[in-house]
Amino acid sequence: MTRKTVRIAMNGVTGRMGYRQHLVRSILALREQGGLDLGDGTVLWPEPILVGRREHALKALAEKHGLEHWSTDIDEVLDDDSVDIFFDAAMTSGREEVLKKAIAAGKHVYTEKPTAVGLEGAIELARLAREAGVKSGVVQDKLFLPGLLKLKRLIDGGFFGRILSVRGEFGYWVFEGDWQEAQRPSWNYRAEDGGGIVVDMFPHWEYVLHELFGRVTSVNALATTHVPTRWDEDGKPYAATADDSAYGIFEIEGGVVAQINSSWDVRVNRDELVEFQVDGTEGSAVAGLRNCRVQHRSATPKPVWNPDLPATYSFRDQWQEVPDNTEFDNGFKVQWELFLKHVYAGADYHWDLLAGARGVQMAELGLKSSAEGRRLDVPEISL
Incomplete structure (x- = not known):
C-alpha cells in the first residue's frame, strides 16, 4: 500500500456543523x-489545516485532537502549493468570495451550502x-441518511407504483x-448576515426532491418571521430580520406534488426532526433521519370517518x-469519501457547484x- 497525504484547508471548523460533522465525524474518522x-x-x-478567525479556538481544537x-x-493558506483541497463551512455571507479565491488558487473545493447568496x-x-x-463538491448530506437511503431503495424497487x-x-x-440558550447561532436570524430558514433549508429540499423524485418545476412558498426578537450569544436582544418558518409547495416533473414545512418555531410531535411521507398508487412510506415505515396497498386499512366515536386502534401500528439490511456510516463522512475518490481516483460524482446552484435558485x-x-x-x- 502507498500512502498519499492530502492536505485539506478546513474553514469554519469552530462552528457546530464544521466541527462536529466535517472535522470530527468525517476527516478525523477517516484518519x-x-x-x-x-x-x-x-x-x-x-491532513487537515484548521482555518478561521478565532485564533484561540483554532489552537484549542488543534491541541485537543493532536493536529499540527x-x-x-x-x-496564506491558499498560497500554499501543498494544500490540495479547500473546504468551507463558515458564514454564508462570505462563502462566495472565499470560494472564488480558492478556485483562483487552483484548489479543489468542497463546500457547505448555500454556495452563494x-x-x-x-x-x-x-x-x-x-x-x-x-x-x-457541495454537501448534500441528507441523501446519505439511513432513512432516505431506505426510501430510495423503495423507489428504485418500484414499491410505490406511480x-x-x-x-x-x-x-x-x-x-x-433569553431564558434558555439558543441551539443555533444568532446570524441565522439576521438576513443581512445570510440568515433565514429558506436560505438554509430550501437548498436541502431541492436536492432531496431532485435526486429522489425528479426536477422541481415550480415553487409556491410563504416565508415568515414568527419570532421577531431573539437574544444573541452575549445575551443582548436583537431584531430577527430573517424568516424563521417557511411553507412550500413544489411541483415536480411527471406530476408529483411535494409540500414541505420548515420551521424553527415548532415543537416536535414526530418520531424524528424531519419526516417525509410519500404516497403512491401501490403503497406509502414515511422516512425520517434513520427509520422508514411502509404500508402496502394490499395491507392498507379502510378508515371510516366517524367523529362521534373514539378510534379503537392506532394508525401508526x-x-x-x-x-x-446493511450498516449505515455517517452521511457526511460518506460524501467526503465519495468526493475524495472523485478527486484522486476519477470516480463519478455529480454533486458539484452546478448542483449547488440549483439549491441557491430554489431559495431565491x-x-x-x-x-x-x-x-x-x-x-x-x-453553464
Whole structure:
C-alpha cells in the first residue's frame, strides 16, 4: 500500500456543523480508520489545516485532537502549493468570495451550502471551477441518511407504483436565547448576515426532491418571521430580520406534488426532526433521519370517518418498519469519501457547484414567491 497525504484547508471548523460533522465525524474518522483506500493500492491520508478567525479556538481544537496545522490567514493558506483541497463551512455571507479565491488558487473545493447568496454568484462559481479545471463538491448530506437511503431503495424497487405526492415536516423549537440558550447561532436570524430558514433549508429540499423524485418545476412558498426578537450569544436582544418558518409547495416533473414545512418555531410531535411521507398508487412510506415505515396497498386499512366515536386502534401500528439490511456510516463522512475518490481516483460524482446552484435558485425563488404571493416556474440552469 502507498500512502498519499492530502492536505485539506478546513474553514469554519469552530462552528457546530464544521466541527462536529466535517472535522470530527468525517476527516478525523477517516484518519482513525487508517485513511481512505482507493482500491488501487493507494490510501489517502487526510491532513487537515484548521482555518478561521478565532485564533484561540483554532489552537484549542488543534491541541485537543493532536493536529499540527491551523491558521487565521486564509490567503496564506491558499498560497500554499501543498494544500490540495479547500473546504468551507463558515458564514454564508462570505462563502462566495472565499470560494472564488480558492478556485483562483487552483484548489479543489468542497463546500457547505448555500454556495452563494444569489443564483448569479452560484452559477459564476460553477463556471470558474470548470474553467480552472478544479473539482468541486457541495454537501448534500441528507441523501446519505439511513432513512432516505431506505426510501430510495423503495423507489428504485418500484414499491410505490406511480408516486403521487410527498409531504415533508422539518423543524424544532429554537430557544429565543433569553431564558434558555439558543441551539443555533444568532446570524441565522439576521438576513443581512445570510440568515433565514429558506436560505438554509430550501437548498436541502431541492436536492432531496431532485435526486429522489425528479426536477422541481415550480415553487409556491410563504416565508415568515414568527419570532421577531431573539437574544444573541452575549445575551443582548436583537431584531430577527430573517424568516424563521417557511411553507412550500413544489411541483415536480411527471406530476408529483411535494409540500414541505420548515420551521424553527415548532415543537416536535414526530418520531424524528424531519419526516417525509410519500404516497403512491401501490403503497406509502414515511422516512425520517434513520427509520422508514411502509404500508402496502394490499395491507392498507379502510378508515371510516366517524367523529362521534373514539378510534379503537392506532394508525401508526398499522405500518411496517423497513429493515436496515446493511450498516449505515455517517452521511457526511460518506460524501467526503465519495468526493475524495472523485478527486484522486476519477470516480463519478455529480454533486458539484452546478448542483449547488440549483439549491441557491430554489431559495431565491422561494423568497421571491413569498414576497410576490405567487407560484413561480423553476427554469433549468446550465453553464
